[in-house]
Amino acid sequence: MAEAHQAVAFQFTITPEGIDLQLSYQALNQIYLSGVRSWKKRVSRLRNRVIKGVYPASPSxxxxxxxxxxxxxxxxxxxxxxxxxxxxxxxxxxxxxxxxxxxxxxxxxxxxxxxxxxxxxxxxxxxxxxxxxxxxxxxxFEQHGRVSNTTKxxxxxxxxxxxxxPLLYSYQTSLPILPVPAIKETLSRYLESVRPLLTDPGYKRMTELANQFESNLGNRLQRYLKLKALWATNYVSDWWEEYIYLRSRGPIMVNSNYYGMDFLYVTPTALQAARAGNTITALLLYRRKVNREELKPSRVPGTVIPLCAAQCERMFNTTRTPGVETDVLQHWQDSEFVAVYHKGRFFRLWVYTAGRLLSPREIEHQIQRILDDPSPPQPGEEKLGALTAGDRVPWSQMRKQYFSSGINKRSLDSIERAAFFVTLDDEEQGMRGEDPAGNLDRYAKSILHGKCYDRWFDKSFSIVIYKNGKSGLNAEHSWADAPTVAHLWEVDAFQLGYSEDGHCKGEVDRSLPLPQRLVWDIPSEAQVCSSLAVAQALADDVDCHVFPFRDFGKGRIKKLKISPDAFIQISLQLAYYRDRGGFCLTYEASMTRLFREGRTETVRSCSNESCAFVKALEDGEEAEQCRHLFRLASERHQNLYRMAMTGAGIDRHLFCLYVVSKYLGVDSPFLKEVLSEPWRLSTSQTPVQQMELFDLKNYPDFISLGGGFGPVADDGYGVSYIIVGEDMINFHVSSKYSCSQTVSFQSIRQGCVTVRSFIHSFIHSFIHSFILKPQSM
Structure with a gap:
């Protein structure tokens, strides 16, 4: 084989005349170029350390x-x-x-x-x-247009x-440390957040529990937490990653991993190999910018205020490996290949040759070779990925028993050490055909879980390229949150361009070695089948609905002088009230990346003000009164969001106090009850961060669909939304078929509340009634 010959740098034979030395100059040249590339990286990293080490000054x-x-x-x-x-x-x-x-x-x-x-x-x-x-x-916290002199x-x-x-990480050591809120203030805000959800006796009981906790155990736990805050870079993030993500023993598919979708209207090419070629190239060019720290640091939109970039460090070459008690995130400095799955076969695709990155056309050529490969899967290979979709303990045991040595270990290393994972899906997806809405729903489900064995859910992220050229992304959650992955997924792959016949641009070196088939020796498929059964049951229970709302967007909402996010969150409160006849604990993710190694905080969107507005609207109060209450609810939501961003949130503080109590071996009835409360409405906004890549005025068809996630509670909803341009909002809603109160769209004939009607109640009943008269707001 060509690759085998190129791997041999020199050969020698002993003859009667002496030693006959044969050198392969091509192989030696590749070794030399690979070494040069490696040293260039080291010099670049050293240079970047110096530059960011002296920032905001310069070495000169x-x-x-x-x-x-x-x-x-x-x-x-x-x-x-x-x-x-x-x-x-x-x-x-x-x-x-x-x-x-x-x-x-x-x-x-x-x-x-x-x-x-x-x-x-x-x-x-x-x-x-x-x-x-x-x-x-x-x-x-200052009102728009009323900036104080201090702020100026x-x-x-x-x-x-x-x-x-600045470089990507220039601000890291200058970012402030996340403060530990005063326990009295946290408990006060907590009680205020649950007031609309509890009866008077229930609220009185919870108040007594909170007061008892504060006067006894709370202050002791708080002292330990403050001690950690003095020592650690961030008093929350390591425990959050460990106990919320890595110690979860259930499937990460659906429950933890989330997805991102392709453009709504545009498919740059219908050629699967070409789309894969440009997408892989764009991601590798993005990785190069991350490694060289050439990316601009993320900032609060419209400001010069930087956000923490620590999550970028484990974006590529990272895998979550299973354990019996806890998983571990493994990260490698670099990788010159990607792992590819197609029709039950795993391949290792080298993306560098002689120290240079392959051109998009060359990667397309290699992908096409995989697509044309007629070889069947090896025994046990086709559904091997189901191990990453099922429970973590069986996967850990299977990994230790069968993947700790030999060819299985080498093949598994090729997947885990890969830059990222690529699935060449043999299905077609997208908004197409006679049922575009239903096809969008199936598209979302496909990226979220696929066939439960054709994704590698442990990888930091996997990209899916469909037969008709559509693409998607599935991301593991423990290493980073959605904004970081969204920034990655916004890479301008379409700007690499395609030829008139849909192929990638560039030339092809047809002497490239074939992609390498990974070899497996799976003596037993019993555990694979067992994990697949668990994953399949979970996937079959999830209902996804994707809804592009085109009537208006943030442009019209801003004319009301109201935050678009607050507008949507209050709308969801009304939708849930009409759906279930009451209110619930609502989770909205907010970032804390204003602080070093910050991740997320919870905005408890169900507030006294939002509930008062919903009740007034449902009771038929006068329009002016409803509008007044709506404005109060909007202002309250914005204040809650700001407090969460600035380290004055509720839930991460209580979570860390709970972790300290477990380390000390003491029980708190208050903390136990707080952390067991279900989030029946879990929401998140997907931000469009690189606006220059999605200029809808110049490229009106390049509309991002955003992404979504599975429901957090078995009897609840998962709602993700992305505000696209000035005139569109895309929603992703998920629920479970098994819950009789959130029955899927397929059961609409039985008169049950549906995922689709959940969104429609928000759109057709509430938004229109308020948008029609913006001047009265």
């Missing part, structure tokens, strides 16, 4: 300081106030040369030492000032310190 500023000190010394002025002389006295004397040369050299060396120390001190001072500026969050000065200073072009 050292030279400026040295020249300035030398200039003042030349003018017979000592800016060091005698420190240079003291440094000179402690330098070792040279025994060579004249006394004059010796004194001159010592003086120059003393100046360099003093200048360097002064430069480092200035850097520390600048970074301290930047950290103080980034710790100011009052700007978020703050913005000016922040712009000055951020004027240099």
């Amino acid at each position: 500023s050292w030279l400026f300081v040295v020249i300035a000190i030398l200039a003042t010394m030349y003018m017979r002025s000592d800016p060091s106030m005698g420190l240079i002389t003291k440094i000179q006295q402690h330098l070792p004397l040279s025994t060579q040369g004249t006394m004059t040369r010796m004194t001159s050299g010592q003086t120059m060396l003393s100046v360099l030492v003093f200048s360097t120390l002064l430069w480092l001190s200035l850097i520390l001072a600048l970074r301290f000032c930047l950290k103080l500026l980034l710790s100011y969050h009052q700007w978020m 000065v703050w913005v000016t200073l922040l712009r000055l310190l951020s004027s240099r072009k």
Whole structure:
């Protein structure tokens, strides 16, 4: 085979005439180029460490300081106030040369030492000032158009310190540490959040539990938590990752992993291999930017305020490996191949040759080779991916028993160490045919779980390329949250372009070695079948509905001077009330990336104000009164969101107090009840972050569908939405067939509430009634 010959750098044979040495110059050249590429990466990483280590200053500023000190010394002025002389006295004397040369050299060396120390001190001072500026969050609570003088000065200073072009991680050490809220304030906000959900006796009982917790155990737990906050970079994130994600022993498919969909209207090419070629190339180019830290740091939209970029570090070459008690995230520095699945076969596809990234056309050529490969799956290979879809303990045991050595380990390493996972799906998906709405629903379900064995759910993310050129993404949740993955999924793959016949652009080196089939030896398929049965039952129970709402979008909502997110959240409260006849604990994800290593916080969207509005509307109160209550509910929601973003949330604090109590071996009836409350309405907004890539004025057809996730509670809904441009909102709603109160669309004839009617109750009853008269708001 060609690849086998290229792998041999030299051969030698012993003959009567001596040793006959045969060198393969092509192989040696590839080894040389690979080594050069590796050293370039090391030099680039070292350079980036220096640049971000001195930010907001620059390495060249050292030279400026040295020249300035030398200039003042030349003018017979000592800016060091005698420190240079003291440094000179402690330098070792040279025994060579004249006394004059010796004194001159010592003086120059003393100046360099003093200048360097002064430069480092200035850097520390600048970074301290930047950290103080980034710790100011009052700007978020000011009304639009009414900016205080303090905030104006703050913005000016922040712009000055951020004027240099930063690298991806330049702000990391300058970001503030997430503060631990006062326990009294957290309990007060908690009781306020559950007031509309409890009866008077229930609320009184919960108040007594909270007061008892605060006066006894709470303060003790709080002291331990503050001690951790002094020591750790973030007092929440490591425990959140460990106990919420990695210690979960149930399936991560549907329950944890989430999905992203392709463009709604546009399919750049109908050729599966070509779409895969450009998508893989775009993702690898994105990885190159991450490795070189060339990506711009994410910022709060419309501001210069940076967000934590720590989640980008494990984006590629990362896998969640199963364990008996807890899983582990494994990350490798680099990988020159991707893992590919097609019709039950696994392949390792090398994406670099001779130190260069393959062109999109070459990757398309390699993908086409996989598609044309007629070989059947090996015994036990086709449904092997079901192990990652089922319960974690059986997968851990199976991995230890059959995948810890030999060919199985080598093949599994090829998947786990791959940059990411690619599925070449043999189905067609998208909004097409005579039932576009139903096809969108099936499209979402396909990306969420597929056939339960044709995705590798442990990978940081897997991309799915369908037979008709549509694509999708399935992401594992423990390593990062949706905004980070959304930024990745927004890569401009379509800008790489296609030829007129739908192929990728570029030339093809047809001497490239074939993609390598992974070899397996699976002695027993019993556990694979068992995991598949668990996963299939879970997948069959999930109903997904994708609903593009085109009547209007954030443009018209903003004319009401109302936050679009608050508008949608209050609408969902009304929809749920009409669906179930009451209110429920509502989860809305909010980021805490204003702080170092921040992840998420919960916005409890069901508030006293939102409930008052819904009840007034349902009771037929006058329109003006309803509008007044709606505005109060909107303002309250915005305030809750801001508090969550600025570290004054409720749920992460209570969660960490609960973890401390478990470490101390003490039980708290209050914390136990709080953390057992079900989130029957779990919601999240998918942000469009790279607006320059999705300019709907110039590219009106490139509308992102966003993504979604499975329901958190068995008797609840999962709602994700993406606000696209000024005139469109896309919704993703999920529920479970097994719940009689959230029955799927297929049972509409029986008069049951459906996922589709859940959304329609929000759209047709509420939004239109308020949008018709925006001037009255």
